[in-house]
Amino acid sequence: YLHGICAMRMRLGARIPGISGRIVGGGDAPRGRWPWQVSIQYNGHHFCGGSLISAQWVVTAAHCFQYSYPQFIYRVILGEYQLFNPSPSRVASSVRQIIIHPNYSSQSADVALVQLTEPVRFTDEIRPICWLGSSDSSPDNDMCWVTGWGTTDSNVSLPSPKTLQEVQVQLIDFKACNTLYNIDPDPQIGRDPVKPNMICAGYAEGKKDSCQGDSGGPLACDHNGTWFLTGVVSWGDGCGKPNRPGVYIRTEAYGEWMWGHMQQHCLSLERT
Numbered sequence: 001y002l003h004g005i006c007a008m009r010m011r012l013g014a015r016i017p018g019i020s021g022r023i024v025g026g027g028d029a030p031r032g033r034w035p036w037q038v039s040i041q042y043n044g045h046h047f048c049g050g051s052l053i054s055a056q057w058v059v060t061a062a063h064c065f066q067y068s069y070p071q072f073i074y075r076v077i078l079g080e081y082q083l084f085n086p087s088p089s090r091v092a093s094s095v096r097q098i099i100i101h102p103n104y105s106s107q108s109a110d111v112a113l114v115q116l117t118e119p120v121r122f123t124d125e126i127r128p129i130c131w132l133g134s135s136d137s138s139p140d141n142d143m144c145w146v147t148g149w150g151t152t153d154s155n156v157s158l159p160s161p162k163t164l165q166e167v168q169v170q171l172i173d174f175k176a177c178n179t180l181y182n183i184d185p186d187p188q189i190g191r192d193p194v195k196p197n198m199i200c201a202g203y204a205e206g207k208k209d210s211c212q213g214d215s216g217g218p219l220a221c222d223h224n225g226t227w228f229l230t231g232v233v234s235w236g237d238g239c240g241k242p243n244r245p246g247v248y249i250r251t252e253a254y255g256e257w258m259w260g261h262m263q264q265h266c267l268s269l270e271r272t
């Protein structure tokens with residue numbers, strides 16, 4: 001059974017135009033399809049994605065903050081579509097605090113919470129995604145979506161006007177993912193690099209993947225007709241390479257930690 005936490009329930013098809021189909025191997029997302037996607041910026045430069053999970057909280061990857069700059073240098077951009085062509089729905093928020101998971105170390109517990117200085121007002125382009133506190137059910141189907149403004153291949157930046165990219169990827173559990181990563185293992189990565197609190201998404205043949213600059217962004221899956229944040233973009237060996245699917249933090253493993261920090265500040269969360 002699914003134990004989800006929602007600030008606002010976003011039903012599939014409610015506002016989301018019919019699902020068709022970067023990132024690597026993806027395409028332009030229709031405007032407004034992924035209203036929880038945020039861009040985390042420093043000096044006007046996008047460096048990581050993130051997901052809005054309530055009016056005042058964003059979840060992202062801990063490695064986005066590996067240099068401990070003071071939080072006032074960051075801006076969280078919500079309701080954005082093309083980074084080089086600001087949308088009327090765009091809201092830029094400063095950051096009250098950044099909470100790195102206490103067990104974060106290079107490739108483990110790569111998850112962080114960012115509290116905005118003020119709650120944002122939800123609009124068609126700015127809405128939170130539900131997440132899992134815990135669950136003993138898997139998604140209705142294992143096809144999920146990853147979105148972001150990251151590079152479209154290793155070292156190939158997204159061309160102007162930098163339209164939000166989306167790609168559909170297949171969930172791969174950590175054991176099956178290790179089987180792939182153990183094929184010609186990269187000596188720097190080693191064998192069995194994928195831990196039980198991670199999940200992979202992509203394809204054995206590669207080609208469709210997240211890449212640099214997508215880090216921290218959402219892997220969104222359909223659970224019983226509602227969008228849930230299943231993963232946070234964390235790491236990979238290159239982008240879109242065969243036998244090297246993207247590796248994501250499995251948000252379910254951190255759902256209670258997220259809930260614990262947020263419930264002190266947020267009165268309107270619904271547990272299901």
Ligand SMILES: *[C@@H]1O[C@H](CO)[C@@H](O)[C@H](O)[C@H]1NC(C)=O
Nearest residue numbers: 101102103104109253254257
């Ligand atoms: C950190 O890891 C330890 C040891 O595995 C575990 O007991 C603890 O619950 C973890 N902390 C959090 C906040 O998950």
Ligand SMILES: *[C@@H]1O[C@H](CO)[C@@H](O)[C@H](O)[C@H]1NC(C)=O
Nearest residue numbers: 153154155156212237238239
């Ligand atoms: C990307 O660029 C860096 C620095 O220029 C280089 O070291 C690296 O090999 C490049 N990676 C790929 C996959 O081309």
Ligand SMILES: *[C@@H]1O[C@H](CO)[C@@H](O)[C@H](O)[C@H]1NC(C)=O
Nearest residue numbers: 001002137223224225226272
């Ligand atoms: C699925 O959604 C329906 C309609 O919203 C609800 O009645 C049902 O309890 C949900 N099932 C699960 C397993 O969450």
